[in-house]
Amino acid sequence: MQLYKYYRVLTTLLLLLFTSPLWAQYAYPKREFRGVWVATLDNIDWPSKQGLSADEQKKEFISLLDFHKLNGMNAVIVQVRSEGDALYPSKYTPWSKSLSGKQGVSPTPYYNPLRFMISEAHKRGMEFHAWINPFRALSNYVNEDPAYNHITRSHPEWIITYGDLKIINPGIPAARRHIIKVIKELLMDYDIDALHIDDYFYPYPIKGASLSDYSTYKTYRGAYSNIADWRRHNINEFIKDVHEVIVKNKPMVKFGVSPFGVWRNQKESKAGSPTNSAYTCYDHLYADTRLWLQKGWIDYIAPQAYQNTSHKRIPYQPLIEWWAKNTFGKHLYVGHATYRVGNKYEDGWDSNKEIPTQVRINRSNKAHGSIMYNSSSLLMNRQHVTDSIRNNLFYVPALPPRMPWIDNVPPNKPYNVQVSQTTKGVVLTWQAPIRASDGDTPSYYVIYSTKSRKPDINNPLDILAVIPASQRYYFDTEARSTNSFYYAITSLDRLFNESIPVIPDNKKNKNSAVITSGR
Structure with missing residues (x-):
């Protein structure tokens, strides 16, 4: 006893x-960004193969979203332009061959994959980040048959051949302006939450190959006496122009870049990280990523920290500690190499503890989130990495972090919240609020629920569901009566600012108040 x-x-x-x-x-x-990269180049992640019907493609993408929702993800980063093409109808670029099997051919029967994917992501309370490769024209030109309107055919004078690659020359102002037009079309035609650019600016170095842009340098160098500085200037101008086109046309859209993990080593710059990488963003890819954060041109950085915690040249923890001190008030979403988990030929990756250790390092350094590369690797679940994410690391729901420099005005709270008993359980209903002072209406609602105490909206354990604003009801099938649980509901705008909570006036919690301090 x-x-x-x-x-x-x-x-x-x-x-x-x-x-x-x-x-x-x-x-x-x-608040934590939890994303997954969905690569479409060569059908790495989606669609599973070329030539699937539209219905098969839709079914696969819905299954993919549902899978990652169960994994605790609140965002998908989908590659919508991989090599001068598009997963949507465009005035400037041909259809991706990943859909039909032939570049320039639309899916059959016809549908708009991007519009479909955005809608399905939003239905599940997930952000949609449109991932583009701005300068890669062809990933392997020897085996390609470009469409008639592909950039390599319409503007061959803009193209550089480098190894197996063909890239759009970043040093030609007209070529950069063309890419800006492609981006503006994407912004204006689609309800994307963010524009996302990866690490392909100038190409990664290939031993024995030279980048044939010296004649372009002589034409456009201006005051630059050093070709490396001129190349960095070209990429800086491009990033600045992308930032400006977003702010001018769709200021609520976020802008993020996912570069190679190392900006510079300390041996190259006192401001660099305590790493010993063979190449760096600044010196070899001509991408001054740290400067972009300093200037406020990007809203988040997602460095590809693809080395493990025991790596000798680029150890994970010192790199993340450096990035956490060099975001200049913007967000840090760390890229994780889940595709390497279970690789017996790389030291440190044959462990089921590596990714959990990395995520905890992120949290201890107050990083704003994680992005997993890639979707297929999580489906494979090597070393139970997905089990660790789903059942531990991301087990409790999280809302994406706020970006107050874009929008700091919360939406108004829902009203006329009612709790009713049905044969299926308890149903909550409510009405949409009036517009906030900045004109925003809710994009989502958050339902909080507890059994033994009043909900605390600071406590993620109390989150029951995040649902789209088009849905103004929620069935709690676990509740047997209106007296079973306490509830609270808040509004979220598209930047995830949160309203004050409303508590339903049911019998158990009538006249109660949820805890709201410190939100």
Whole structure:
């Protein structure tokens, strides 16, 4: 009997600990970006193969979203332009061959894949980041048959051949302006949450190959006496122009870049990271990523920290600690190499502890989130990496971090919230609020629910669901009566600013108030 008494006391203390807001915020932050890259080049992730029917493509993408929603993801980063092509109808670029099997041919029967994908992501409360490769024209030109309107045919004078690649020459102003037009079309025609650019600016070095842009340099160098500085200037101008076109046309759209993980080593710059990488963004890809954060041209950086925690030249933890100190107030979403997990030929990756360790390093350094490369690697679940993400790391839901420099005005709260008993369980209904002072209406609603206490909107353990604003009801099939749970509901705008909560006036929590301090 005495032993049982101590057991009851211990379990009660553990329950209080694991459901306390303090513990929840330490182990599971309420605000955390959780994304996954979905590559379409060569059908790496989606569609599974070329030539699938439209219905088969849709079915696969819905399955992919549902899978990652169960994994705790709140965003997908989908490659919509991989090599001078598009997963949507465009005035400037041909259809991607990843869909039909032939570049320039639309899916059959016809549909707009991008519009479909955005809609399905938003239905699940997930952000859609449109990932583009701005300068890559062909990834392997020897085996390609470009469409008649592909950039390599319409403007061959803009193209550089480098190894197996054909790239759009970043040093030609007219070529950069063309890409800006492609981006503007994407912004204006689609309800994307963010524009995302990866690490392909100037190409990665190939031993024995030279970049044949010296004649372009002589034509456009201006005051630059050093070709490396001129190349960096070209990419800086491009990033600045992208930032400006977003701010001018769709200021609520986020802009993020996912570069190679190392900006510069300390041996090249006192401001660099304590790494010893063979090449760097600044010196070899001509991408001054740190400057873009300093200038406020990008809203988030997602460095590809694809080396593990025991890597000798680019150890994970010192690199993340450096990035956390060099974001200049913008967001840091760390890129993880889940595709390397289980690789017995790379030291440090044959462990089921590597990715959990990395995510915890991110959190201890107050990084704003993680992005997993890639979708297929999570489906494979090597070393149970997906199990770790789903059942531990991302087990508790999280909202994407706020970006107050874009929008700092919360939406108004929903009103006329009602709780009713049905044969399927308890249903919550409500009405949409009026527009906020900045004109925003909700994009999503958050339902909070607890059984033994009042909901605390600071505690992610209390989040029951995030649902699209088009849905103004929620069935709680776990509740047997209106007295079973406490509830609260808030509005979210598209930048995930959150309203003050409303608590339904059901019998159990009538006239109660949820905890709101410190949100």
